[in-house]
Amino acid sequence: ASATDRPPADPLRPVTALAADRLATADLVAAAKWGTDSPIDDPAREQQVLDTVATQAQRIGADPDEIRRVFRDQIEANKLVQRGLFAEWTAHPDRAPTTKPDLNVVRQTINRINTDLVRSLADTTADRTAPACRPELLMAAVEVHLERHQDLLHTAALARSLARICRN
Numbered sequence: 121a122s123a124t125d126r127p128p129a130d131p132l133r134p135v136t137a138l139a140a141d142r143l144a145t146a147d148l149v150a151a152a153k154w155g156t157d158s159p160i161d162d163p164a165r166e167q168q169v170l171d172t173v174a175t176q177a178q179r180i181g182a183d184p185d186e187i188r189r190v191f192r193d194q195i196e197a198n199k200l201v202q203r204g205l206f207a208e209w210t211a212h213p214d215r216a217p218t219t220k221p222d223l224n225v226v227r228q229t230i231n232r233i234n235t236d237l238v239r240s241l242a243d244t245t246a247d248r249t250a251p252a253c254r255p256e257l258l259m260a261a262v263e264v265h266l267e268r269h270q271d272l273l274h275t276a277a278l279a280r281s282l283a284r285i286c287r288n
C-alpha cells in the first residue's frame with residue numbers, strides 16, 4: 121500500500137471547519153443586532169433554519185432528525201457567541217462595533233454554510249459512527265482552534281457546537 125492509499129488523517133476536519141465558519145458569522149449577527157430591537161433569540165428564524173436543513177437532509181438520504189439535532193447545537197452555540205459579545209460590549213463600550221452589517225445578508229451566508237454542513241455531515245456518516253470519532257473530532261477542533269487563533273469564547277462555542285457530531 122502506498123501513502124496515497126491511506127485513509128484521510130483528519131476526516132472530521134471539514135465538518136469542524138464549517139461549524140467554526142458558522143460561528144464566525146455570530147460576530148456579524150451580534151454586530152447587526154447591537155443597539156437595535158432585534159433580539160439575539162429569533163425562534164421563527166430558528167424554525168426556518170431547522171426545517172430547511174431537515175428537508176435538505178431528506179433529499180440526500182441523511183437522517184433529518186439527526187441533522188435537526190446537530191443544527192439545534194449550531195444555533196445554541198451561535199447564541200452563546202452573540203451573548204458573550206453583548207456582555208463584552210456592555211462592559212467595554214469602546215469594544216462595541218462601529219459598523220452594522222445587514223442581518224439579511226449575513227443570513228444568506230449562514231444559509232450557504234448550512235447547506236455545506238448538511239452535505240458534509242451526510243458525507244461523514246461512517247466516520248461519525250466509528251469508535252475513533254471522538255478522538256478525531258477533538259483533533260480537528262484543536263487544529264481549527266490553533267490555525268484560526270480563536271479566542272476562548274469561540275472555542276468554547278465550537279466545543280458546544282460539536283456535542284452531537286459523533287453518533288456514539
Ligand SMILES: C=C(O[C@@H]1C=C(C(=O)O)C=C[C@H]1O)C(=O)O
Binds near residue numbers: 149227230
Ligand atoms: C444567527 C442568528 O441568531 C440566532 C441564531 C440562529 C442560528 O444560529 O441560525 C437563528 C436565529 C437566532 O435565534 C440570527 O438571528 O440569524
